[in-house]
């Protein structure tokens with residue numbers, strides 16, 4: 214795992230804590246209020262340094278969570294493909310990729326970003342932390358891209374724009390597409406358009422949808438949308454920074470999707486049911502009630518399930534209390550009631 218102190222020591226230029234706070238507040242204004250010139254922060258070295266100090270280390274863990282949700286054979290194929298990190302910024306997900314697959318040989322990584330400052334910060338991080346890896350830095354995509362490839366957009370889809378992102382997907386023609394974006398309703402609406410695009414172009418969804426051929430059941434809910442929530446405790450220095458700028462990074466809503474070209478058959482046990490955790494509803498002394506998204510007669514539906522604590526060990530209860538929303542649950546059905554299903558977790 215990459216230590217926060219290692220990242221902070223490599224940031225250029227060095228900022229004092231008060232400069233960091235000032236620049237992070239400015240960055241936050243640019244992301245949320247002054248959205249007209251969305252890429253202005255990428256041309257200012259202090260804002261790039263502030264982004265690298267805060268958003269890079271808090272976004273990076275999302276990659277590990279996502280990879281852990283995939284089956285081992287998929288992870289292996291992703292590690293064997295060329296990793297294209299589009300809108301790489303300071304290298305957030307290239308670092309996460311090299312760190313996650315640190316035992317794999319011959320990893321190939323290319324970062325693409327229109328900001329020279331972002332790329333030079335990324336180069337500092339990657340060449341210091343992974344000096345032996347084959348990494349390239351480009352300001353635009355080359356005309357021809359060959360071989361097996363994984364294309365990742367990390368918090369960049371919004372800035373790039375939907376139409377341009379689709380052109381990039383067409384040009385790269387990835388074997389795997391990974392999107393990791395903020396967990397907002399606005400992101401959900403264009404990710405849902407992308408979901409339909411990927412379905413129509415022969416891709417299978419590996420995360421989060423258990424059936425890409427069904428419409429997303431969240432689209433019929435007015436004030437809800439499909440997103441995960443990562444629950445994390447960060448390094449104390451990062452926790453302090455997040456308190457100073459009043460940004461909660463312990464509960465991080467995110468929207469992530471993973472697609473694979475062609476069809477896909479899960480290896481998981483056919484004797485059990487699967488669902489995606491959508492929301493915690495209740496944690497009483499008897500058990501947990503949660504909402505899940507599951508596949509029923511080929512349609513995705515949102516259902517309420519109940520897990521009884523008497524069926525769980527102490528460790529399982531603790532683990533479940535801290536589980537991220539968006540995790541896959543595998544279970545056997547114990548009893549069906551009118552408005553909920555009682556289940557027992559398989560693992």
Ligand SMILES: C[S@@+](CC[C@H](N)C(=O)[O-])C[C@H]1O[C@@H](n2cnc3c(N)ncnc32)[C@H](O)[C@@H]1O
Nearest residue numbers: 255300301302305326327328331367368369372
């Ligand atoms: C919010 S940052 C995300 C950085 C990193 N992927 C992460 O998740 O932390 C978005 C990045 O996308 C880059 N970007 C925006 N539009 C782009 C485009 N059309 N081509 C290449 N990079 C672009 C910006 O320069 C910026 O570095």
